[in-house]
Amino acid sequence: MTIHSESLDIPVDGETIAGTLLSPSPKVPGILFVHGWGGSQQRDLARAKHITGLGCVCMTFDLRGHEKTESQRRSVTREQNLADLLAAYDKLVSHPAVDTSSIAVIGSSYGGYLATLLTRQRPVKWLALRVPALYWDDEWSLPKQALDRQRLSQYRLMTLGPGDxxxxxxxxxFAGDVLLVESETDDYVPHTTLMSYRSAFVCAHSLTHRIVDGADHALSSDRSQKAYSALLTAWISEMVIGARLDRYPHHSPWYS
Structure with missing residues (x-):
């Protein structure tokens, strides 16, 4: 937590004595949720409301090609969806209560992929990726829906590095704190992809990798949903609210 310090003079018996007033900063962390392909902000709202209660400004939004703009599903590109994310980020940090140096981005699947690209263009302190998908660099301006699904499945089984x-x-x-969440029975984003992501975070301040036992890609069961929510909330509390890792890195239960 940021502390605001203010020097002041205290009148007493016609004289003044010096004092210092310490108070919590009025600014709070901002947290941006990015849904996956075929999802919507509705899937993030419950978690966002809960985390807002911890003392954050949270924001959810719908990528183009979803919900009210679903008519664009067959034409929208990764380039356009990254532009959506950049616009949402800029809207979040424009909020007067947000500490622009304390931004967390939480992305699921396709949203996790876009979130990593965002970190190259905007400051992000904390990055949570649930089953982050992976796509080849070429065909960037091709409609996302038109990408070869069989090729994608094969691509995600490859061991890839930052140069690829x-x-x-x-x-x-990325030099901030990272949470990677894997689903044990994921048919879309395999363990190999998660390991490619995990191996890539060579400069991260901390890296936490968790597996939701018995969960599929979409967290279809209530048990999987609750497990992920509990895991995410605990990590947010540790990293964003308490920021204990920054001060006592070797005493944090999340340090790994």
Missing amino acids: NRALAACAE
């Missing part, structure tokens, strides 16, 4: 993929290159440059 620009999302992984962004991970290699």
Whole structure:
């Protein structure tokens, strides 16, 4: 927590004595949620409301090609969706209560992929990626829906590094705290992809990798949803609210 310090004079018996007033900073962390392909902000709202209660400004939004703009699903590109994310980020940090040096981005699947690319263009202190998807660099301006799904499945089974993929290159440059969440029975984003991401975070201040037992890609069961929510809330409390890792890195239960 940032502390604001103010020097002041205290009148007493016609004289003044010096004092210092310490108070919590009126600024609080900002947290941006990025949903996956085929999802919506509705999936993040419950978690966002809970985390807001911890003392943060949270924001959810719908990428183009979803919900009210679903008619664009077949034409929207990764380039356009990254522009959506940049616009949402800029809107969040414009809020007067947000500490612009304390921004967390929480991305799921396709949203996790976009979140890594965001870190190259905007300051991000904390990055939480749930089952982050991975896409090749070429065909960037091709409609996302038109990407070859079979090729994607094969691509995600490859062991890749920062020199092979620009999302992984962004991970290699990221110096903040990272949470990677894997689903044990994921058919879309395999363990190999998670390991490519994990290996790429060579400069991260801390890296936490957790697996939700028995969970599929979409967290279809209530048990999986609750497990992920509990995990995310605990990490947010540790990293964003308490910021204990910054002060006592070797005493944090999340240090790994």
